[in-house]
Amino acid sequence: MMKNEKILLVNRPKGTPQKSDFRFEEAAVPELQNDQVLVKTIYLSVDPYMRGRMSDRKSYIPPFELNEVISGGVVGQVVESRSGELAEGDFVIGNLGWQRYNAVSDAEVRKLDPSLAPLTANLGVLGMTGLTAYFGLLDIGNPQEGETVVVSGAAGAVGTIVGQIAKIKGARVVGIAGSDEKIAYLKEELGFDEAINYKTEKVYEALKTACPDGVDVYFDNVGGEISDSVLGLINKGARIPVCGQIALYNLEKADVGPRMQSQLLINSALMKGFIVSDYAAYFEEGAIELAKWLKEGKLSYSENIVDGFENTIDAFLGLFTGENTGKQLVKVAEPGNIQG
Amino acid sequence: MMKNEKILLVNRPKGTPQKSDFRFEEAAVPELQNDQVLVKTIYLSVDPYMRGRMSDRKSYIPPFELNEVISGGVVGQVVESRSGELAEGDFVIGNLGWQRYNAVSDAEVRKLDPSLAPLTANLGVLGMTGLTAYFGLLDIGNPQEGETVVVSGAAGAVGTIVGQIAKIKGARVVGIAGSDEKIAYLKEELGFDEAINYKTEKVYEALKTACPDGVDVYFDNVGGEISDSVLGLINKGARIPVCGQIALYNLEKADVGPRMQSQLLINSALMKGFIVSDYAAYFEEGAIELAKWLKEGKLSYSENIVDGFENTIDAFLGLFTGENTGKQLVKVAEPGNIQG
Numbered sequence: 001m002m003k004n005e006k007i008l009l010v011n012r013p014k015g016t017p018q019k020s021d022f023r024f025e026e027a028a029v030p031e032l033q034n035d036q037v038l039v040k041t042i043y044l045s046v047d048p049y050m051r052g053r054m055s056d057r058k059s060y061i062p063p064f065e066l067n068e069v070i071s072g073g074v075v076g077q078v079v080e081s082r083s084g085e086l087a088e089g090d091f092v093i094g095n096l097g098w099q100r101y102n103a104v105s106d107a108e109v110r111k112l113d114p115s116l117a118p119l120t121a122n123l124g125v126l127g128m129t130g131l132t133a134y135f136g137l138l139d140i141g142n143p144q145e146g147e148t149v150v151v152s153g154a155a156g157a158v159g160t161i162v163g164q165i166a167k168i169k170g171a172r173v174v175g176i177a178g179s180d181e182k183i184a185y186l187k188e189e190l191g192f193d194e195a196i197n198y199k200t201e202k203v204y205e206a207l208k209t210a211c212p213d214g215v216d217v218y219f220d221n222v223g224g225e226i227s228d229s230v231l232g233l234i235n236k237g238a239r240i241p242v243c244g245q246i247a248l249y250n251l252e253k254a255d256v257g258p259r260m261q262s263q264l265l266i267n268s269a270l271m272k273g274f275i276v277s278d279y280a281a282y283f284e285e286g287a288i289e290l291a292k293w294l295k296e297g298k299l300s301y302s303e304n305i306v307d308g309f310e311n312t313i314d315a316f317l318g319l320f321t322g323e324n325t326g327k328q329l330v331k332v333a334e335p336g337n338i339q340g
Numbered sequence: 341m342m343k344n345e346k347i348l349l350v351n352r353p354k355g356t357p358q359k360s361d362f363r364f365e366e367a368a369v370p371e372l373q374n375d376q377v378l379v380k381t382i383y384l385s386v387d388p389y390m391r392g393r394m395s396d397r398k399s400y401i402p403p404f405e406l407n408e409v410i411s412g413g414v415v416g417q418v419v420e421s422r423s424g425e426l427a428e429g430d431f432v433i434g435n436l437g438w439q440r441y442n443a444v445s446d447a448e449v450r451k452l453d454p455s456l457a458p459l460t461a462n463l464g465v466l467g468m469t470g471l472t473a474y475f476g477l478l479d480i481g482n483p484q485e486g487e488t489v490v491v492s493g494a495a496g497a498v499g500t501i502v503g504q505i506a507k508i509k510g511a512r513v514v515g516i517a518g519s520d521e522k523i524a525y526l527k528e529e530l531g532f533d534e535a536i537n538y539k540t541e542k543v544y545e546a547l548k549t550a551c552p553d554g555v556d557v558y559f560d561n562v563g564g565e566i567s568d569s570v571l572g573l574i575n576k577g578a579r580i581p582v583c584g585q586i587a588l589y590n591l592e593k594a595d596v597g598p599r600m601q602s603q604l605l606i607n608s609a610l611m612k613g614f615i616v617s618d619y620a621a622y623f624e625e626g627a628i629e630l631a632k633w634l635k636e637g638k639l640s641y642s643e644n645i646v647d648g649f650e651n652t653i654d655a656f657l658g659l660f661t662g663e664n665t666g667k668q669l670v671k672v673a674e675p676g677n678i679q680g
Contacts, residue, residue: 052606220601223599223601223602224599227599227601242601242604242605243605244605245601245602245605254598255598255599255602256596256597256598256599257596257597257599258594258595258596259563259564259567259595259596259597259599259600260599260600261560261563261567261582261585261611261613262563262585262595263613264582264611264612264613265582265583265584265585265613265614265615266392266613267613268612268613268614268615268618269612269613270610270611270612270613271601271604271610271611271612272604272608272609272610272611273601273603273604273605273606273607273608273609273610274605274608275605275608278608
């Protein structure tokens with residue numbers, strides 16, 4: 001007998017989320033309606049932006065409902081089909097519930113070809129993560145050959161891809177991350193020109209040395225004081241894609257710091273927030289380019305895969321301790337035989 | 341005998357500039373070199389941005405030199421010519437010294453046709469002031485019909501033009517200014533839809549009422565807490581041209597406030613600093629459009645003209661007390677017979 005299990009949000013977190021904000025609940029496997037498929041979760045993605053949806057305030061996407069299942073990026077496999085489009089054994093990706101089984105219409109998921117790329121890459125470098133890096137860097141940041149690109153949260157899922165795309169475009173790339181292991185990874189594995197450990201170095205001073213020609217593009221994944229330091233070094237005409245503000249997600253009080261309008265003014269600099277869905281009309285273009293670079297070996301990615309649905313919350317909470325490198329995933333089940 | 345007189349910067353102001361930071365000095369009228377003309381100052385322009393040049397720090401234009409003559413927008417008349425291009429009696433405009441006479445090459449000034457517009461309009465609505473409003477609003481703000489545009493420093497030289505151009509483009513326009521006279525002027529003379537007196541009203545609350553559909557474009561002339569309030573009300577996809585930060589020019593300590601990256605992020609909003617010279621390649625286009633609107637009666641402007649070179653410093657200091665409406669000018673001399 002298959003049994004379903006889901007993760008509900010039961011409290012809106014105050015500050016850093018706690019385990020007690022979530023509850024695991026057993027449930028029956030949902031019955032299929034016409035045109036629906038039953039998708040067994042194979043991998044699920046935990047992402048920093050989800051913290052925002054746990055609060056009940058205006059944001060770019062609506063908040064999660066209390067006592068409802070949390071949803072996010074999921075790669076799964078069809079185990080039962082009442083759809084003409086999808087067959088048992090098909091692999092699919094979608095924004096689905098954090099549960100072992102989701103009943104969804106075929107329009108809610110996209111079929112994956114597992115021969116093109118590893119299943120997990122679809123939740124990372126070829127998925128929303130890669131597209132976030134692609135559009136934020138190229139559309140807003142628009143790095144030119146020889147320019148200096150700084151990326152914070154550089155060892156994270158988005159940051160690692162941003163830095164590599166900037167290198168592909170011929171820029172000098174400087175990363176900011178939080179451990180010596182990460183620094184070594186960025187410089188030795190991903191080809192960053194310089195990387196700064198914000199926990200052991202003075203960011204402003206270290207950046208000044210690492211960016212002798214100033215900063216032309218700052219891809220901001222973190223906000224807070226790290227960003228203040230980078231903003232002090234921007235060049236005339238700098239571009240600043242604001243992608244995440246992980247330093248702020250768990251703040252309970254107002255985030256106060258130097259107002260940066262003067263810096264933007266004296267440098268004729270541009271700062272723009274974005275969310276990947278702003279570029280939905282161009283996803284296809286981005287995905288093709290990312291897949292090409294991946295195939296050509298110009299783009300590598302790292303994943304941190306935690307095993308077991310029961311470890312989902314720990315994996316999510318780990319995003320805020322600065323310990324993970326690359327894309328954080330949870331493996332929920334083994335993929336079955338492709339024939340289902 | 342003609343005598344020259346100049347205004348020197350003798351101290352870098354700490355906080356708000358003081359009279360003692362400047363010195364009037366008599367001097368000989370400069371001798372002309374070949375291809376030079378001697379320009380008698382008729383009107384000079386005092387502008388908030390000049391405060392920035394009085395400090396010795398990185399900005400978009402180099403600082404004024406200590407013990408040297410200050411320079412800014414001047415309309416003058418040629419009283420002696422060794423140039424083939426300009427004749428005695430010609431009116432010219434340029435970035436010239438705060439002095440009664442400037443000796444300049446003909447390339448440093450542009451000839452004006454006094455039959456096209458009042459001389460003073462060339463320092464305001466048809467000059468750098470008008471072009472600042474034009475490019476900042478249209479290129480960065482890009483207001484669409486029916487959108488809401490908020491402008492701070494609304495009764496100032498740039499703000500009055502921004503609001504009127506936004507109305508020409510079909511937007512709802514809300515101004516923020518500092519006196520009931522200014523509020524009345526904006527609403528009754530310039531056709532602003534709403535105007536808020538930041539000295540007597542709670543800006544955030546008043547804006548919320550005045551902008552029931554939120555804020556699509558915020559033309560920021562002032563910075564500081566007023567801007568914090570506006571930023572709390574921006575819509576998805578908002579655009580924020582940062583033109584001036586008059587609240588900050590005289591600050592001695594760091595300007596600290598809520599960091600606004602989160603607001604930009606959750607609204608996919610764009611903020612961009614600029615200086616009018618960023619658009620130098622397009623000045624002709626802007627000037628033609630502004631002159632057309634002026635001729636059609638779609639654009640009105642107000643000037644505050646102080647009489648007498650000796651009152652230049654008072655006029656400049658008055659910019660920071662929030663008392664002036666429209667463009668602040670100093671009349672230095674009567675224009676002579678057009679034949680010279």
